[in-house]
Amino acid sequence: MMHRRFLLGPLCLGLALTALLAAPAAALDLKPSVVQERYRRVLATLSSGTQSEAMEQLFALETDAVPDTAGSIQLERFWRLKLRVIRDLLQNGKLDQLVPIVVLHHDAFQMYRERKKPLLAAHSRTMATELANILADRADGNPQVRVFSGWVLTSFGSYLQESSAVSGSAALFDRALAVSPGNRSALLGLAAAHEKYGEYELAVPILERAVKADAGDFHARLRLALCLLRSGETEAAVRHLTRLQIEGTTEWIRSLAYQEHAKLLEADGEIAAAETLLREAVEALPEEQEPRIQLAALLDTRGRPKEAVAVLAGLRPAPEGRRSPRFLYDQWPREGVEEGRAKLRAMMQERLDLLAAALRSLPAEGVGP
Amino acid sequence: MRRLLPLLAAVSLLGATDPPFGVWIDRPLNGAAAFGPTEIVLAVESSESTAVEVFVDGRSVGTLYKPPYRLKVDLGYENLAHEIRAEARSRSGRTASAVVTTAPIQIDEEIELPLQQLYVTVSSGGRSVQGLTRGDFRVFDSGDLQEIVTFEGGDAPLTAVLLLDCSLSMAGARLQAALRGADLFLEHMAPLDEAAVLLFSDRLLLQTPFTTQPAQLSPSLREVEPVGGTALNDHLFLALKRLDARQGRRVVVAFTDGSDVHSVLRMWDVMRKAQISQAMVYWIYLQDSGDGQPRYTTAWRDVPTNRQEYELLHRLIEETGGRIRPVAALDDLDDAFIEILSELRDQYVLGYYPTSDRDDGSWHEVRVRVSGGGAVRTREGYLDY
Numbered sequence: 129m130m131h132r133r134f135l136l137g138p139l140c141l142g143l144a145l146t147a148l149l150a151a152p153a154a155a156l157d158l159k160p161s162v163v164q165e166r167y168r169r170v171l172a173t174l175s176s177g178t179q180s181e182a183m184e185q186l187f188a189l190e191t192d193a194v195p196d197t198a199g200s201i202q203l204e205r206f207w208r209l210k211l212r213v214i215r216d217l218l219q220n221g222k223l224d225q226l227v228p229i230v231v232l233h234h235d236a237f238q239m240y241r242e243r244k245k246p247l248l249a250a251h252s253r254t255m256a257t258e259l260a261n262i263l264a265d266r267a268d269g270n271p272q273v274r275v276f277s278g279w280v281l282t283s284f285g286s287y288l289q290e291s292s293a294v295s296g297s298a299a300l301f302d303r304a305l306a307v308s309p310g311n312r313s314a315l316l317g318l319a320a321a322h323e324k325y326g327e328y329e330l331a332v333p334i335l336e337r338a339v340k341a342d343a344g345d346f347h348a349r350l351r352l353a354l355c356l357l358r359s360g361e362t363e364a365a366v367r368h369l370t371r372l373q374i375e376g377t378t379e380w381i382r383s384l385a386y387q388e389h390a391k392l393l394e395a396d397g398e399i400a401a402a403e404t405l406l407r408e409a410v411e412a413l414p415e416e417q418e419p420r421i422q423l424a425a426l427l428d429t430r431g432r433p434k435e436a437v438a439v440l441a442g443l444r445p446a447p448e449g450r451r452s453p454r455f456l457y458d459q460w461p462r463e464g465v466e467e468g469r470a471k472l473r474a475m476m477q478e479r480l481d482l483l484a485a486a487l488r489s490l491p492a493e494g495v496g497p
Numbered sequence: 498m499r500r501l502l503p504l505l506a507a508v509s510l511l512g513a514t515d516p517p518f519g520v521w522i523d524r525p526l527n528g529a530a531a532f533g534p535t536e537i538v539l540a541v542e543s544s545e546s547t548a549v550e551v552f553v554d555g556r557s558v559g560t561l562y563k564p565p566y567r568l569k570v571d572l573g574y575e576n577l578a579h580e581i582r583a584e585a586r587s588r589s590g591r592t593a594s595a596v597v598t599t600a601p602i603q604i605d606e607e608i609e610l611p612l613q614q615l616y617v618t619v620s621s622g623g624r625s626v627q628g629l630t631r632g633d634f635r636v637f638d639s640g641d642l643q644e645i646v647t648f649e650g651g652d653a654p655l656t657a658v659l660l661l662d663c664s665l666s667m668a669g670a671r672l673q674a675a676l677r678g679a680d681l682f683l684e685h686m687a688p689l690d691e692a693a694v695l696l697f698s699d700r701l702l703l704q705t706p707f708t709t710q711p712a713q714l715s716p717s718l719r720e721v722e723p724v725g726g727t728a729l730n731d732h733l734f735l736a737l738k739r740l741d742a743r744q745g746r747r748v749v750v751a752f753t754d755g756s757d758v759h760s761v762l763r764m765w766d767v768m769r770k771a772q773i774s775q776a777m778v779y780w781i782y783l784q785d786s787g788d789g790q791p792r793y794t795t796a797w798r799d800v801p802t803n804r805q806e807y808e809l810l811h812r813l814i815e816e817t818g819g820r821i822r823p824v825a826a827l828d829d830l831d832d833a834f835i836e837i838l839s840e841l842r843d844q845y846v847l848g849y850y851p852t853s854d855r856d857d858g859s860w861h862e863v864r865v866r867v868s869g870g871g872a873v874r875t876r877e878g879y880l881d882y
Contacts, residue, residue, distance in 0.1 A: 326799050387761050417700055418761040421731050424738065425762050429769040431858070433741060440738060446700035448722075454759040455699035455726045458796045 158193040163209045168487065171213070174232055175484035177477075186236055190248050203251050210255070217486045223266055223273060225483045230259045230280055231476040234469075237287070257284055257300065264307035276475050278308025279468040285317050289460035294324050297460075312338060312345070313468060316461040319351055328358040346376050347463060350384060357388065366392070373409075380453035383409065383416040387453070390422060402426060410439065417443055418452060516544040519593045520585035527597040531572050532744060534654050534689045537581060539566035539595075545587050552582040571689055573709075577601055611854055612647070613638070613879065614775050615863065616746055616818055617845045621871040625843040629867065637864040638851045647848030654689035655746040655841055656707065657682070658736040661718075662753035664698040668723040671783065674827040675752050676718055678781075678834040682750065683711030685838050693739060694718060697732040698725035699759040704735075707743065729753055730760035730806070733778070734767045740776045746846055747776035748819070750837055752830075754783040756791045756807050764809035768816075772860070772880040777819040780810070781833045784823045818876035854881065 158166075166189045174182035194206055217225060233256040240249035257280065264277035285300035298321035304314040315338045322331035332355050338348035353368035372385035386409035393402035403426060409419035420443050428436035446452075524538040525531040539561070541547055550560045551568050559568050572579055579599045586592050615636065619626040631648040659679050663672060683692055686709075694714050696703040702721050705714050733751060740747040757764065771778065791803035798806065814821055822833045851861065862878040 320796070323796050324794060326794070391761075418731070421734065422761045425734055425766050425770065428738065429766065429773070436738065437742070440735070443701065443735075445703050450700065451725050452699035452728060452759055454728070454761065454797060458726065458759065 157195055158189075160209050163189070163193050163206065164213055167210050167213050168490065170232075171217075171229065171483065172487050174228055175480050175487055177480055179232070179235070179476075182232060183236060183239055186232065187239065187243070190236075190251070191245070194248065194251070196245075196247065198247060203247070207251070207255060214259070216490055217483075222482060222486075223263060223270060224479050225486045226259060226263055227273070227276055227479045228476045228483045230256050230263065230276075231472050233259065234280055234283060234472065237284070253284055253287075256280055261303070267307075272475070274307050275311075276472065278304045278311045278314065279472050281307070282311055282314045282317065283465060283469050283472070285314065286460065286462055286465040289317060289320070290462075294321050297321055310341070311468075312341070312348075313461070313464040316348060316351070316463065319348075319355070320461055323351070323355060326358075328355040331355040332359060332361075346372060346378060346381050347461060350376075350381050350457070351461075353385070354388060357392065362392065373412075379413055379416060380451075380456050383413050383418060384453040384457060386413070386419055387422060390419075390426075394426065399426070399430065410442070414442065415444070415447075415450075416453070417446065418454070515591075518543050518547075518585075518587060518591050520549055520583050520595050522581060522583055522595045522597045525581065525597065525599050528600050530601065531579060531599040533572060533691070534745075535570055535572050537568045537570060537583075539568075539583050541566050541585055543585070543587055543591075545589060547585050547587045549583050549585045552580075552584070554580055555582075572599075611850055612848050613851055613863075614647075614746070615847045615849075615865060615875045616748075616777055616841075617847060617865055617867075617873060617875040618818070618840060618843065619845065619867050619871045619873055625840070626867075626871050627843060629845060631847075633868045634845070634847055635866045635868075636847060636849055637866070638849070639853055639861050641852050643849040643852060645847050645849050647846070649846040652687070652842075653746050653844075653846045654687065654691070655748060656740060656743040657686075657690070657692040657748045657750055658739055659683075659692060659694045660732055660736045660749055660751040661694065661696050662698070662727060662729070662751075662755070663696045663702050663721055663723050664725055664727045664755070665723050666727075666754055670827055671754055672723050674830045676715075678752065678830040679718070680711075680715055681831050682834040682838055683714060685835060686711060687842075691743075695732060695736055695739075696721050697728060698723065699728045700725065701732065701735065704739075707739075726759040727753060727755050727757060728760040729757040729810075730762045730764050730767050732760075734762055734770050737767070737770050737774045737776055737778075740774065746841070746844070747774075748779065748841060749776055750779045750781065750834070752781040752783075756803065756810070758793075758795055759797070764806045764813065768809055768813045769880065771813050771817050772878070774817075775876075775879070776817065777876070778814045778817045779819040779837050780814055780821045781830070781837070782821055782823050783827070783830075784825060816877045818874055820874070851881075 166185070170182050170185045170189060173185055194202060214226065214229060233252045237249050237252040237256065240252055260277040260280035263273050267273035267277065281300045281304035285297040285304060288297035288300065298318055301314040301318035301321065304311050305318065308314070315334055319331040319334040319338070322328070322334070332352065335348050335352035335355060338345055339352055342348070349368055350372055353365045353372065356368065357365035366389065369385045369389040373382055373389070376382040376385060386405060390402045390405045390409070393405060403423065406419050406423035406426065409416070410423060413419060420439055424436040424439045427439065519542050521540040522537065523540050525535060537551055539549055541549060541564070548560055548562050549566055551558050553570055553572065558570050561568060578601050580596060581599070582594060582596045584592065584594045617634070619629060631645055634645060636643040636645055659682060661675050661679060667675065679694060686692060688709065691707045691709045692711065692714070693707045694705045695701070696718065703717065705717060708714065729751070733749065736749045740749065791807050792800060793803060794800050811821065822837060824830055824833050847865070859881050860878055861881050863876060865873050865875050867873050
């Protein structure tokens with residue numbers, strides 16, 4: 129159910145090497161041999177377990193090599209120089225030893241964003257996602273590596289979602305699901321991207337998959353209900369909304385289930401039923417502002433202003449930190465993403481020895497350009 | 498007729514042969530609610546020169562020596578009963594008195610007045626036209642000429658709700674500028690004006706009571722941190738609803754840097770509210786990030802729906818007789834707040850009882866004509882409930 133816009137051509141090592149041969153040379157601020165030597169040192173520092181130091185060395189190397197005004201050819205050349213080191217490592221060890229390198233560049237993305245280096249941030253994202261794709265493509269028989277790749281892609285998908293780069297994020301989520309079908313964050317992220325484009329029919333099967341995998345996933349169920357509603361599948365939508373009103377464990381999810389169900393009733397002219405439902409919401413969720421406002425408006429604009437005043441008498445300003453259900457829903461669903469990032473780092477720690485061993489087996493001098 | 502009203506106490510100390518002597522309080526009515534600036538209207542029957550001293554809650558507020566026996570007082574906006582007493586004494590020493598007691602209203606009680614009030618701005622060549630009289634105006638309700646029963650110039654007190662966007666995009670200089678503008682608005686209000694402030698983001702963050710003491714409002718406003726998204730529709734509805742229970746000239750002055758994103762109410766719902774309300778809506782819009790036309794999509798609305806909401810907001814504002822005041826830069830905000838207050842001051846307030854009061858939810862189109870020409874801006878109509 130992949131949308132054409134979201135197609136991301138998986139970059140395999142072969143393609144990367146083809147590019148290596150075909151791309152024209154472009155000048156960097158450092159000699160190629162220096163780049164490769166310093167990159168190997170960065171990886172050696174990483175393998176010794178001092179990631180923060182490795183990050184600083186990487187920052188120094190990349191800012192020395194790539195001017196702020198670098199074009200795509202320079203960046204590609206820089207990438208190919210590092211890729212040669214990685215290729216040499218792969219020839220001398222297992223696929224798993226790439227894991228720490230991917231995490232290094234994954235974390236470098238955030239570092240560059242914080243240090244206002246957008247060019248290098250984008251470069252880090254490209255490196256990490258392409259390496260994750262290479263890992264996934266060659267990970268037959270190694271499900272852990274596929275899960276790892278899925279998390280890397282999901283993590284960047286989430287970063288892009290936060291930046292409202294919907295199309296790019298959807299492509300990454302799509303790819304993440306292709307390599308790791310059970311990744312719930314990628315499922316929610318992809319569904320949210322379809323929602324953002326108004327492609328509710330495309331979001332429905334993705335969310336059904338999430339709900340089928342976990343019937344207690346109320347966030348996915350709410351999104352499913354709303355996408356069904358917008359697709360015209362009213363009966364099924366109401367079934368989910370009613371269930372969420374009763375079973376939902378999170379107040380904002382229950383609140384939205386009440387609000388949307390009442391809106392539907394009101395639109396259908398079932399005013400008394402809408403009023404009953406909203407009164408139930410106000411009683412069940414007294415701190416929620418929106419059902420009160422919705423009920424007050426329903427009463428007020430139907431000639432019952434005094435009752436509206438009585439309903440609003442219970443309206444209290446929101447406590448600090450409490451956001452509205454619609455705001456929370458409108459945020460990209462980042463649930464589980466931080467957890468996934470923590471898993472990436474844990475997997476990195478477990479594979480540092482492999483990386484160290486692979487580095488030790490490299491010839492003393494780097495490979496030329 | 499007046500003397501038949503049992504609540505208007507009249508006391509005459511004279512014998513049957515003496516000429517009649519007495520005092521009555523025609524307004525406010527006994528048992529009715531009275532707030533804010535209130536005119537006390539007395540009737541005195543006496544064949545000789547008579548002085549009437551008026552007391553509110555036991556305090557003397559003035560003495561009248563000749564007709565018309567009318568006195569303006571400020572009863573304040575606390576929801577209290579007030580005792581109004583008039584004591585008349587003639588030159589020959591005859592005395593009489595009358596008392597009425599106004600009643601507080603229940604907090605959820607609406608004051609239902611069939612009187613329709615129009616706030617009318619008249620301008621010519623971009624300048625406000627002042628000095629017009631009742632006779633200069635003609636009011637048409639659903640095409641029918643109406644009798645103007647109340648008429649006031651710009652000194653009529655106003656009640657305002659300042660509705661300020663406190664979403665995350667307002668953080669820093671924007672919010673500071675908005676609060677400074679709101680402060681200026683409050684400081685420049687006339688003594689009998691009152692205001693409340695409502696800060697919102699995707700939720701209601703703070704609302705103050707109505708007060709005529711603006712200094713009481715400022716400190717609490719500065720405790721709110723900008724956060725979250727924007728739910729303009731919901732909070733515009735709340736602001737209009739809060740004005741329901743106020744009397745006289747009512748206005749919402751909203752300031753945002755963006756359109757609605759996170760409301761449960763559609764602008765259509767708010768529009769219905771505005772159409773049964775008598776309040777005006779002014780919108781100060783910070784346009785430093787574009788022309789204000791929404792070009793975004795959210796999980797709740799696509800771009801065309803967002804645009805439709807935006808257009809409805811424009812229509813709502815026009816229908817209420819308010820206007821949109823775009824602000825190009827933060828430095829212009831102060832001027833915008835003051836300009837709106839000045840404009841409100843220059844308005845004429847016309848009141849009439851619609852000849853076709855139907856209470857059926859139908860739309861009454863309102864037109865105001867002014868003799869001698871000039872551009873007239875007022876609400877375009879109302880829903881008759």
